[in-house]
Amino acid sequence: MGMAVVLYSSVAFAAALIIVGLAQHKRRTSMLPPGPPGDPLIGNLLRMPSKDSALVFHEWSKTYGPVMLLKVLGRPMIILDSYQAAVDLLDKKGLIYSDRPKFTLYELLGWDPTLTFLQYGEKFNKHRQMHQSYLSRSRLEDFKSIQTQEARTLLRHLIQCPPDKYETFVSRFATGIITQIVAGHRITSEDDPYLRMSDIVSKAMSNTGPPGGSPIDFFPLLQHFPAWFPGASHIGVVKAYRTTVRELHEHPVRVVKTQQEHGEALPSFVLDRLEQMEDGEDVEDLKGSAATMFAAGETTTWSTLTVFIIAMVLHPEIQAKAQKEIDFIVGDLRLPEFGDRGDLPFVEAILQETLRSNPVLPLGVPHRATENDVYNGMLIPKGALIFANIKGMALDESVYSNPLSFQPERFLAKPGGAGEPHFNQAFGFGRRICTGQYVADNSLWIAIASILATCKITNAVDESGEIIVPDNTLTDGLVSHPNDMRCTIVPRSRGAKALILEAAV
Numbered sequence: 001m002g003m004a005v006v007l008y009s010s011v012a013f014a015a016a017l018i019i020v021g022l023a024q025h026k027r028r029t030s031m032l033p034p035g036p037p038g039d040p041l042i043g044n045l046l047r048m049p050s051k052d053s054a055l056v057f058h059e060w061s062k063t064y065g066p067v068m069l070l071k072v073l074g075r076p077m078i079i080l081d082s083y084q085a086a087v088d089l090l091d092k093k094g095l096i097y098s099d100r101p102k103f104t105l106y107e108l109l110g111w112d113p114t115l116t117f118l119q120y121g122e123k124f125n126k127h128r129q130m131h132q133s134y135l136s137r138s139r140l141e142d143f144k145s146i147q148t149q150e151a152r153t154l155l156r157h158l159i160q161c162p163p164d165k166y167e168t169f170v171s172r173f174a175t176g177i178i179t180q181i182v183a184g185h186r187i188t189s190e191d192d193p194y195l196r197m198s199d200i201v202s203k204a205m206s207n208t209g210p211p212g213g214s215p216i217d218f219f220p221l222l223q224h225f226p227a228w229f230p231g232a233s234h235i236g237v238v239k240a241y242r243t244t245v246r247e248l249h250e251h252p253v254r255v256v257k258t259q260q261e262h263g264e265a266l267p268s269f270v271l272d273r274l275e276q277m278e279d280g281e282d283v284e285d286l287k288g289s290a291a292t293m294f295a296a297g298e299t300t301t302w303s304t305l306t307v308f309i310i311a312m313v314l315h316p317e318i319q320a321k322a323q324k325e326i327d328f329i330v331g332d333l334r335l336p337e338f339g340d341r342g343d344l345p346f347v348e349a350i351l352q353e354t355l356r357s358n359p360v361l362p363l364g365v366p367h368r369a370t371e372n373d374v375y376n377g378m379l380i381p382k383g384a385l386i387f388a389n390i391k392g393m394a395l396d397e398s399v400y401s402n403p404l405s406f407q408p409e410r411f412l413a414k415p416g417g418a419g420e421p422h423f424n425q426a427f428g429f430g431r432r433i434c435t436g437q438y439v440a441d442n443s444l445w446i447a448i449a450s451i452l453a454t455c456k457i458t459n460a461v462d463e464s465g466e467i468i469v470p471d472n473t474l475t476d477g478l479v480s481h482p483n484d485m486r487c488t489i490v491p492r493s494r495g496a497k498a499l500i501l502e503a504a505v
């Protein structure tokens with residue numbers, strides 16, 4: 001065989017490879033989910049919303065469908081805008097949809113090891129098991145007395161504090177429950193170290209943009225640049241908050257260990273784990289788990305309760321209807337108890353509508369596909385970030401009528417109500433579903449029922465006597481928080497005030 005034949009054959013073979021490659025690429029590209037057109041190389045970067053991402057994605061989904069592809073700097077992002085698509089992928093195919101992307105910004109902030117951000121694998125299983133075993137349904141009874149006690153303390157704070165402190169005390173309610181569950185510590189003073197840490201950590205979590213979406217997450221090299229460098233501004237957030245985040249890892253375990261040595265530790269997650277710890281076991285896992293529970297459970301509960309309070313300011317008629325229901329079932333001689341829950345369907349509906357109307361994790365926490373997958377003829381590429389658009393699902397008109405209005409009746413059984421499904425999606429999906437959902441649900445219920453039973457929430461009034469209508473918007477962060485909670489909270493009656501003061505411990 002002559003040299004020329006070898007050369008021609010090689011060129012022909014290479015050409016064939018390129019043609020097959022191009023054909024495969026074309027086929028692959030044509031199978032990708034639809035999405036807004038992007039620019040060469042940078043994809044949709046320039047069109048990515050700077051705020052209200054979940055709402056903007058929901059609008060785009062009306063054009064591109066419930067499974068939508070966005071590309072940012074070559075990184076595929078799939079937005080799931082329908083409950084069905086999220087269940088089909090994240091729940092039913094959990095084996096390949098339960099990973100997380102790398103959250104460089106959160107790692108730099110000191111969140112490590114943190115269940116929320118752990119990649120799917122052995123460490124994830126260990127942390128998930130630690131959380132689930134302590135926060136399981138069967139344990140819920142143990143927490144109810146803590147939750148009831150903190151709800152009563154909250155009532156006293158709300159009627160005694162000036163309006164600009166409402167936020168502080170609602171946050172303290174959430175913190176008070178978590179510190180007791182995690183570290184057996186009851187907050188009794190405003191100087192409590194957990195309150196300081198909680199305040200700083202909440203700020204850190206609501207100022208980081210959508211999870212996994214900061215420029216540092218896309219270009220980890222930016223972490224080595226000064227904060228003034230374009231795209232590196234989050235370095236300032238890291239510097240401001242890292243020490244407190246690390247302190248939150250050290251403090252609970254250090255304190256409970258000392259209490260344990262002195263035989264003074266109260267039951268808690270940390271004590272439970274310390275007692276089970278085997279020789280040589282890494283205490284860093286426990287530190288990470290405790291800090292995660294604290295961070296994941298505090299801001300979410302606080303923000304959701306704030307959403308409820310604003311909804312009551314904006315809808316006095318709904319507040320009055322719930323109070324009528326409570327007066328009928330509970331009366332005015334005692335405060336609501338967990339045992340009343342099944343008899344208060346309208347209060348239940350308000351809780352559900354609070355979770356639906358303004359979900360505090362509007363885009364959840366992104367999952368990551370670990371394999372190529374085909375869904376309804378569309379290719380979900382390996383490595384894609386998968387966002388469940390929880391806010392988008394809340395606005396799905398085929399499930400929720402008048403989705404923009406706050407209408408608890410939608411959840412009441414037919415014919416009195418619309419029989420629409422509860423909004424469990426607020427807690428996420430599949431193998432990454434929120435481990436604290438049952439605790440959160442009970443904390444929210446007892447706080448909502450107790451506030452409605454005893455307090456009247458109305459608009460605040462400014463210096464010139466004008467009624468203030470709170471702006472019903474949320475910040476953009478890992479956890480979103482209402483921007484404006486201006487209102488007035490007073491006891492419903494003298495009897496209600498007496499009940500609050502008697503019950504508070």
Ligand code: HEM
Nearest residue numbers: 115116296297300301304361427428429432434435436440
């Ligand atoms: C209103 C309150 C809460 C809401 C709305 C909420 C919502 C969520 C959501 C949407 C996720 C992401 C799920 C996913 O990736 O699909 C999540 C994860 C998580 N939540 Fe919650 N949560 C709340 C309260 C709590 C509480 C009280 C705790 C703990 C005491 C907690 C612990 C966690 C943890 C550890 C994760 C990460 C799970 C994992 O990655 O495997 N959450 N939560």
